[in-house]
């Protein structure tokens with residue numbers, strides 16, 4: 001199939017990079033979002049998200065005219081839905097954005113079009129929810145238009161590279177739909193393109209993130225056991241990983257972001273009696289911020305009235321995304337235990353989080369601090385010189401929750417140094 005135009009619905013972490021890359025490969029792209037602030041910002045050359053290399057790509061695409069940003073869906077050869085699928089309080093998938101994106105395509109759907117859902121969704125969403133909505137147009141899926149599910153699998157921080165290099169799974173509601181999806185993504189994807197059916201593709205995406213969640217849960221549980229037995233978990237993991245069939249991930253303050261901490265629930269919701277291990281792992285990762293807060297409280301011999309210079313709020317290193325961030329939960333737990341937290345997040349200096357006091361530079365965080373807590377291993381934190389920090393603070397305790405600082409160097413500078421299951 002030939003594609004000259006594309007409309008991408010949702011200008012978030014996935015939609016905006018995807019739209020810009022297609023635009024830089026000779027397709028005319030409309031990037032649509034319902035959020036007026038995002039649209040106005042992009043028109044004014046301001047990006048609402050940080051991702052390495054994205055700004056230049058978006059600006060080039062906008063100035064060449066190959067990418068147009070709009071608050072409305074426009075007719076196109078193909079449509080990509082890349083909207084968020086969060087969960088409700090009770091952990092059920094919130095598909096409202098997917099449903100309204102599909103509805104917004106209906107008036108513009110033409111014979112021969114291709115529609116692709118990229119948003120992570122519970123099994124059967126494409127066939128049971130999206131197809132019937134699109135068919136309100138009077139057109140029949142598989143006969144008049146093609147429909148496929150193709151999960152995004154890119155890692156925040158490396159999105160532009162991975163969008164091109166990663167293998168791409170395309171699950172069609174029928175074979176011609178999968179093949180049409182392949183023809184579209186072939187324009188930008190250098191990695192393998194694997195065709196399957198829509199529900200299998202939905203399941204693959206959920207399995208990938210769920211298996212990562214479970215692997216991080218076991219690493220977190222190992223860290224608790226190591227703490228109990230006075231073992232340095234980092235040394236133990238390094239040595240265990242020398243085994244050719246062992247690859248233990250990193251323990252930390254918990255699991256966050258909009259993907260791994262959310263997606264496993266879609267399987268639990270779909271089959272609660274079967275998805276036992278998945279649910280337990282979620283629980284372990286969700287408890288990790290409280291566990292780390294307990295370690296900090298113990299190291300500080302109580303937190304009441306103590307001031308904490310809290311470094312990092314993002315859900316992982318070198319990104320600005322604070323959605324479901326375990327660092328934010330850790331900050332709340334420290335406050336509940338009586339600490340006064342000044343949080344510094346260089347990637348998002350004003351995240352507007354309720355109940356968290358944020359400062360805009362390191363010096364303000366360090367001022368009057370009793371304890372320094374490293375919650376996210378951002379590169380710029382890793383590079384901090386402990387001797388220079390020592391001159392800027394009266395804190396004498398450092399707690400590295402993410403194994404990013406050299407214990408000996410901080411001790412040499414004059415600090416007492418503690419960490420998550422850390423001896424060396």
Ligand code: SAJ
Nearest residue numbers: 152153154155156208212249250252255256257259315316
């Ligand atoms: N984390 C650990 N220990 C580790 C690895 C990660 O505690 O060893 C934590 C991170 O700090 C973070 C969370 O887990 O809080 C998730 O981070 P991540 O880097 O594992 O994953 P995401 O959420 O940035 O991206 C994942 C990726 N999925 C897999 O690796 C299977 C990505 O490929 C997906 O596209 C993305 O989810 C998504 O959008 O679904």
